[in-house]
Amino acid sequence: MxxxxxxxxxxxxxxxxxxxxxxxxxxxxxxxxxxxxxxxxxxxxxxxxxxxxxxxxxxxxxxxxxxxxxxxPEGWTDQIVYTRTLAGEEYGRVTTPGFSGSGDHLSPERxxxxxxxxxxxxxxxxxxxxxxxxxxxxxxxxxxxxxxxxxxxxxxxxxxxxxxxxxxxxxxxxxxxxxxxxxxxxxxxxGRAAGSHNINVHFRADLAPWTDQRRGVMYWVADAGHRGVFQPLDGAGTWLCQISYDGNPVVRDSFSAERCTAWIRQAVGEPELDVDVLSISPWVMNVxxxxxxxxxxxxxxxxxxxxxxxxxxxxxxxxxxxxxxxxxxxxxxxxxxxxxxxxxxxxxxxxxxxxxxAQRSFDNSRSVWAVAQAGRGEHPDGLTPREAVARAHRYGNFAGMEFGHVYDSAVITSDGSPLPTPADPVEDYVPVARPGHRAPHAWITQRGRPMSTLDTVRHGFALVCSGVRPWVALAAEHDVRPYVIDDPTVRTAYGIGDTGAVLIRPDGYVAARWPHDPGRTTAADVRAAVQRARGWS
Ligand SMILES: Cc1cc2nc3c(=O)[nH]c(=O)nc-3n(C[C@H](O)[C@H](O)[C@H](O)COP(=O)(O)OP(=O)(O)OC[C@H]3O[C@@H](n4cnc5c(N)ncnc54)[C@H](O)[C@@H]3O)c2cc1C
Incomplete structure (x- = not known):
């Protein structure tokens, strides 16, 4: 160094x-x-x-x-499976684009x-x-x-x-x-401490007979005697499972390799299963x-x-x-x-x-808990396990939660446009280049090659702009890298029409936007927005 x-x-x-x-x-x-x-x-x-x-x-x-x-490997991240035991009754499944990827129209990454x-x-x-x-x-x-x-x-x-x-x-x-x-x-x-107590067990076992025909990112199991989840680590026999217990330290300390093995066998529904416990670690769920x-x-x-x-x-x-x-x-x-x-x-x-x-993650844990209650016939609203699984649809579907957060701080210059109103703020993401939002991904062509708009941002600020106004010159005056966008669809997605520009921070968030520039934006306006984005109000 x-x-x-x-x-x-x-x-x-x-x-x-x-x-x-x-x-x-x-x-x-x-x-x-x-x-x-x-x-x-x-x-x-x-x-x-x-x-x-x-x-x-x-x-x-x-x-x-x-x-x-x-x-x-392919196929393991597409769904969450809810069952009584792995070998027993299946309660239902939820597809999970949050774990498998929402498609390259939302992000160049998965x-x-x-x-x-x-x-x-x-x-x-x-x-x-x-x-x-x-x-x-x-x-x-x-x-x-x-x-x-x-x-x-x-x-x-x-x-x-x-x-x-x-x-x-x-x-x-x-x-x-x-x-x-x-x-x-x-x-x-x-917030809320010690919402639940769990034992995290890292183990090897052949669970293929119960998982290969319905690969999943998680297998939640719940019965009168056990509640927890199996999570594949490599799709080749290495697993984690989370075992819920009541928080009693004596119970926690009793989770030896033998006890974990017994729990795994019971939750799988196969008393003779070979289990090789690799490590055990308790953890507490906090919000x-x-x-x-x-x-x-x-x-x-x-x-x-x-x-x-x-x-x-x-x-x-x-x-x-x-x-x-x-x-x-x-x-x-x-x-x-x-x-x-x-x-x-x-x-x-x-x-x-x-x-x-934290709150939304807690909501997920409550929806899983509701499936367990339903599995025991104890759901407060009398839901069946299948109905409770249907209600757990947000867990694994969270494009809005992942991409839709908006920053409202002193370093963001508002353009006065209204907040988008997705149908569900957890599941639904509305791509907008409104100040305070993550600048949305779109494919553009630069020097004849496809490029994500996310890659316009490197070490400094970027100005994504239409070519009509002298944005390039304004950007150069402020040490900001300009990207002229020819594609009208991307310009529309960014809300800049034929004449506007968007100032993007080094973390890919929009600092300012001039949606439709009637020819009045000056070097001083751009300077003020850059200065504000750097913390000078
Ligand atoms: C079962 C389970 C599943 C999870 N799954 C996910 C998941 O899929 N995705 C996800 O995003 N999150 C998940 N999480 C949460 C995730 O594990 C944590 O949020 C993450 O580990 C936090 O990372 P961290 O670097 O902040 O803290 P830690 O991972 O706790 O690292 C802190 C480090 O600081 C060190 N340290 C502490 N004190 C000192 C000191 N005084 N001097 C020097 N070093 C010190 C510690 O030794 C430790 O290595 C999961 C958690 C659990 C329990």
Missing amino acids: TGPPRVAICGAGPVGLAMALELARFDVHSIVFERHPGTAVHPKARNINTRTMEVARQWGGGVTRRLRELDL PVLSSQDRFEPVLLRAAIGSGKVTVRFGTEVIRARDEHDHVRVDVRDRSTGEEDHVSVPYVIAADGAASGTRERLGIPLV LVAERFRVGRVFLVGDAAHQMPPTGGFGMNTGIQSAHNLAWKLAAALDGVAGPELLDSFEHERRPVAASN
Whole structure:
């Protein structure tokens, strides 16, 4: 690594590593401290969603290709199956474009279903390969003290006990749900803790007789004696399952390999099944969001900032997308071009997204719970299991939730257009290039080759414009990269007609739009929007 680190990241989970990669994209050197000796050994997250793949697309270096190599084989991501036991009565199925991909009209990317122990090393290798990231495993952050113009980070080598420190302009707390950084800053978590208790079991077994003819991304099982889910990791016999229990620590500790095996056999419905338990890890389902995402020079990302039920696979994804929101802002601050509003806009933009994703993930978990109640004949409205499955249609169908969030902050210049009103804000996404929205994907032709509008954004701002007005000259005056769009369909999708333009931020969100320019937009207007987007109100 050349030059001293400008940012210290506490935690090399998926979000800490993504943060380092994002910073490297903007040429910002970082140092990552991780108390464990390496990346995760026990898998939790599986779903890298489409929006996160769009983020990874900007990292370059073949990261998306390497992640895609880890994807489940064809057919495993198309549906969720609900059953009494794997061998028993089937309650119903829900198709899941959220896990298999919504089509290349919405994104040039598709989600990847893999497992955390396999994809974290891809992120690690890319981060180190960037030449702008140092990772110190086996090193624990003891405290991070804001000393006004820098933060002093004290660390301890866990094998030698030796203490050391670094001084950096900014610190990222990516230290997970039990974040010591968050606790030391006294930031409370708001929401609902301990909504349910679960045992995550990583195992190998041949479940093909019950899954091969109905491949699925998940198999929820519920009966009087058991409730949980089977999740394929590689389509070749490696699985996770989540076993629900009542939260009693004695019960939790009783989940030995033998007990997990007995549970798996019962939930499959095959008493003689061969099961090889690889690892076991308990976890608690929380719906919690930190009251603040920033205190001075310290920023919270990932599970340190928000914890949500895994139903939907939004925890890590929300964290990585927050890192994407924050990195270019930190880079601007380090370059001395950020106005006072820019760093605050991180919390203003991302906290509502985290709160919303947490609530919607919780709604998914309730819809699954309702199927279990129906399976036991205990649904409060008397629904049959099939009827309860039909109501669980949002779980796996979340284009609106994934692409439709809108930022309403001081760094966005409104164009006065109304908010779109999708029929269902979770399932339905209305592609609009309205300020505050993710600039929609569309295929355009540049120098004779197809290109996604998402790729107009690299390290700086982009101005997607019609060729009629002198937008190109206006963009050049403000260090903004212009893209002239010839295709009238794309111009319509972007709402710029024959004369307008859209200013897009380095994270792919629309900062300003001039929908129909009657010839009055001036260099001063464009400058004002760029300045506002950089935090100068
Ligand atoms: C069963 C299950 C399934 C899930 N499935 C999905 C899914 O499909 N998709 C999804 O998006 N999310 C999913 N999640 C959520 C996802 O696992 C988490 O949101 C994600 O791991 C959070 O990443 P993180 O980097 O913020 O935190 P973590 O992964 O918890 O990493 C934090 C790191 O910080 C380190 N650390 C802590 N304190 C210190 C310290 N003082 N010094 C140095 N290092 C420290 C820890 O050792 C750890 O490595 C799932 C969760 C569960 C439980």
